[in-house]
Amino acid sequence: NAGVTQTPKFQVLKTGQSMTLQCAQDMNHEYMSWYRQDPGMGLRLIHYSVGAGITDQGEVPNGYNVSRSTTEDFPLRLLSAAPSQTSVYFCASSYSRGDYYEQYFGPGTRLTVT
Amino acid sequence: GQQVMQIPQYQHVQEGEDFTTYCNSSTTLSNIQWYKQRPGGHPVFLIQLVKSGEVKKQKRLTFQFGEAKKNSSLHITATQTTDVGTYFCAGPTGANSKLTFGKGITLSVRP
Numbered sequence: 001n002a003g004v005t006q007t008p009k010f011q012v013l014k015t016g017q018s019m020t021l022q023c024a025q026d027m028n029h030e031y032m033s034w035y036r037q038d039p040g041m042g043l044r045l046i047h048y049s050v051g052a053g054i055t056d057q058g059e060v061p062n063g064y065n066v067s068r069s070t071t072e073d074f075p076l077r078l079l080s081a082a083p084s085q086t087s088v089y090f091c092a093s094s095y096s097r098g099d100y101y102e103q104y105f106g107p108g109t110r111l112t113v114t
Numbered sequence: 115g116q117q118v119m120q121i122p123q124y125q126h127v128q129e130g131e132d133f134t135t136y137c138n139s140s141t142t143l144s145n146i147q148w149y150k151q152r153p154g155g156h157p158v159f160l161i162q163l164v165k166s167g168e169v170k171k172q173k174r175l176t177f178q179f180g181e182a183k184k185n186s187s188l189h190i191t192a193t194q195t196t197d198v199g200t201y202f203c204a205g206p207t208g209a210n211s212k213l214t215f216g217k218g219i220t221l222s223v224r225p
Contacts (some may be wrong), residue, residue, distance in 0.1 A: 023158065033212070040123065042202065042217035058212070071201040090156055099164045101206070104206060105214065 001026050004106035006091050012112045013081040021076040021109050023091030031094045031102070032074040033058070034066065036087040043090065049074055081113045116141050116207050120216035128224050133190040135219045137203030144206055146186045147213065149223055154198045159203075195223050 007022045025032065033048040035058075049068040063085060065077040066102030074093075078085060088110050094103040117140040125143075127133050137146065145164045149157040161170055163179035164187060170177045176189040191198055198208045204213040 020198075040217065042120075043215040045212065045214070048212055056212075059214075091197075092157075100162055101145075102148075102159045102162065103147070103149075103157075105158070108156050 003027065004093050004104050006089075006106035006109050008109060009107065010110050012057055012114065014059045014114055015053065015079075015082060017081050019078055019081065021078075021089055021091075021111075023074045023106060024072050025074075025091075025093040025104070026072065027093060027095070028071060029093035029095045029102065029104070030071070031096075031101070033092045033094075034064070034074070035090045035092065036060065036085075037090060037108075038087050039075075042058065046076065046089075078111075083113045085111065086113045087111060116205070116214055118203060118205050118214050118216040120203060120219050122219065124220050124222070126222045126224065127193050129195060130192050132146055133193050133197070133221060135188050135201060135221075137186045137188075137216055139184045139205050142183050144183075146183075147204045148177060148186070148188055149202045149204065149215075150199050150220070151202065155199075157202060174195050190221075193221075195225055197221060198223050 003026045034046040035043040044060050047066040049055045055066050088108050090108045091106040092103045094101050119138045147162045148160040151157045167181050168179045174191045178187045200218040202215050202218040204215040207214045
């Protein structure tokens, strides 16, 4: 299994450009999430999904869209990039096993908006 | 909203010293998870605690969930340079699949 994969690894955008960060998992996990990590801020939840066709907002959803058409894929769209969206983005997936919900993280995408 | 707090954000220890860090929640948690992120890497799941007062060990790491299920601790015995990284705790906000992470504590170990 490849686990959770993310593309691209690095990206530079100009203000106002749009792009999609890709995330895929091959573990048949129900739950998928997007986080951003900024220095001193920890991991903040952007959007998450509990299954195909179901998404919900996290703590910092503004400026981002998601969709979940399949179990495997959970792309994150930046509609009009802003310098404040410069960050490292992590996708994660998890499954439920009774009370246990271990999250598996992808390697991350480092995004710079100029 | 629910807050998960980790203070301080940085700690430096001499190799061989013990290290303890704490995680506090503003609300009672159904469970708490700990993750480790090596420099330049991604967070990796370490453990999940579910029961009040639960203690779990992984080699030199000991994790504890408070009796009131509002705090947790991570203790590392005799730190090694391989322990370097950022340790996050996280608790569910509503559904278990939606986690709130603390800001993490970055541990550095002097050889």
